[in-house]
Amino acid sequence: MSKRIFVTGIGIISGIGNNVDETFESIKQKKSGVTEIKYLKTNHKGEIPVSEVKLSEEELIKLAGLDKNGSFTRSTLIGIIAANEAVKNANINDIGECKTGLISGTTVGGMDKSELHYKDLLTTTNNIEFIESHDCGDSTEKIADSIGVKDFVSTTSTACSSAANSMILGSRMIKNGLLDRVVAGGIESLTRYHMNGFNTLMILDHEPCKPFDENRQGLNLGEGAAFLVLESEELVKKNGSKVLAELTGYGNSCEAFHQTASTPEGKGAYSAMKEALERSGLKPEQIDYINAHGTGTDNNDLSEGRAIDKLFGPNHPKISSTKAYTGHTTSAAGGVEAVLSILCIQNNMIFPNLNFKEQMKELNFKPVTELLENVKVDHVLSNSFGFGGNNSALIFSRY
């Protein structure tokens, strides 16, 4: 049984690029994906900025190489694109050569189509093909079919920590010998449903978000999909696969405090990070960089920041949130940020926390605000915290 889990492929699509290369270029150029709404049909256009994937449905169908007559939701389309990139990046020729699974995370599922056709579904027989694309499993199965995965499929749904939890289950299944390889990550398209939901909670910034800033006003929603190919040590050795990074630790803890808020002291965040460190066998001072959840809301940045202070202070590693680039891609965030964390390790870089001006008075650290190059990045901690108190943390290490 494999004790070590290796990342051999990555794939991503978000508001800052349709693949890994475009994403990395945007990061280096400090180019944010947060703009005025263009594709989502909503009354909040012009009022609430978001980070959309910069492609129409037709363009996504084309990029995914699909027939335009299928009942594909936007989440499914971006998921197919990112998963295929990850599989290609891992140089997999025959995905059926070993026991391979797909674990994807999503919370809104096929809501983008459901909300568009809902009144039709209630009163007519039009668009009934979208009844079956509503649930969270639909996208996962279509992605599995697209990349040819048969041995195991599942979908996590823990709001904004979904993708991180997909990777956690994936690595545990590999460690137990149930699978040799798992394509794990998450997807989420923007929908009116969750944009309006977040809006009623008054946590959406109407300007570009400012994570960890004293004057932060909330988050910007984003959409995206990102997947990692996780492989067992045996499989990597057998195939001589190129290893991009090692998944050395993970932690999952529940805040058990409030459905949509975390404790001011960040109890759940602290436990998840601590567990991830313990599993990796690393000491806090060995972490070079924390890719924080850092949404830009009052509540998250305070509780996460305090938990970081408690666990890492006074010698903090470099810290930044990349949410101002990609927006908060909710269920995909853990995947998007895992890919960015791995890019940091591969390129010896640390990515900046855009839009930061003033340090939060409750915290003892400032995030990184410039692109750092030629720095030591051997161990990265990536945080994903969700509604319902679902907190998860992952550690990626140089191989």
Next chain:
Amino acid sequence: MDVYIKGIGNISPQNTIDSNIFLDEIVNHDTDFLSCIAPNYKEFINPIQLRRMSKLIKMGISASKLCLTDAGIENPGAIITGTGLGLVGDTEKFLNQMLDNNEEFLAPTAFIQSTHNTISGQVAIALKCFNYNNTYSHRGFSFESALLDGMLLIKDKDAENVLVGGFDEITPEHYSIVKKTRWVKKETIKSLDLLDHKTPGTIVGEGVGFFSLTGKKDESNYAKIKDIKTIYKPDNKEEIETKINQFLTENDLTKNDIDLVVLGINGNVDTDDIYYHLADNFFNTNYAYFKHLSGDYHTVGTFALWFAANTIKHQKVPEVTRFRKENFTEKPIKNVLVYNHFREVDHSILLLTQ
């Protein structure tokens, strides 16, 4: 991967709340869909909180508490849930408000309660449980994924005991939508007559089931779950047979060792073939079915597991659940295999032993 079922809380369209009785009285539903028999929520939730909760949250918290009381556990080492469609009622409420009011004047409550991890989060809050917490939402693998996750936690010694649950609800509005698909019967039937209606589609049900799993053997446990396997889109019947044989071999058993096969027959003439095939050509033992009692839904695996565990605990296959009754033979129930599929796509096999 041996784990034991230490306690169960099952709220379903049958009288399943009292763990001492096992289908003594049967409810024959004759409505469009099968609704759960609600417990007295006040026994589980304080009245102030009760008012704010939607039906499924109430059922979720009640079932989890029933389960933990049954198991004699105060705080589990993990909470894991599975749901196919999540909190349908809350989702409809927020969606309709949003569409009807043109995205204006919306209240957050229904939205907050509509994420699929609401129940696992609410149960954690009710128990003050800060441990591992996860939720799966994948059609016919929703509960099965949660169960697998929980079994792995125990095997890896990440938790001594885990609380694993599955939940789905049906509302009149959602029923009116799914009735337009080929998966739901056009006609309203008496649920107990399910197999007499040789028509396309099934009857829709709902349910919430929680299970307390432990690695510790004890006389008071219901049964042992030996193993679980999911099969995604098998090519044909032969692949299913092969996978069942492999699964049994991996667990040092053959099909002749199985004392009872619990089948997910749901009355859909288009998709029930495989069950009849396995009963008539593959196994040679006793069979039971249960969807005429529960209806069908994404996490009906909870009802199946409750049923299978109780056949072992009570050493009884209730008359009303016997399939191929004419060949039924009385014998001790030691090994029980559950086979279910969701729309011929998501197939699952589960092995329980005494």
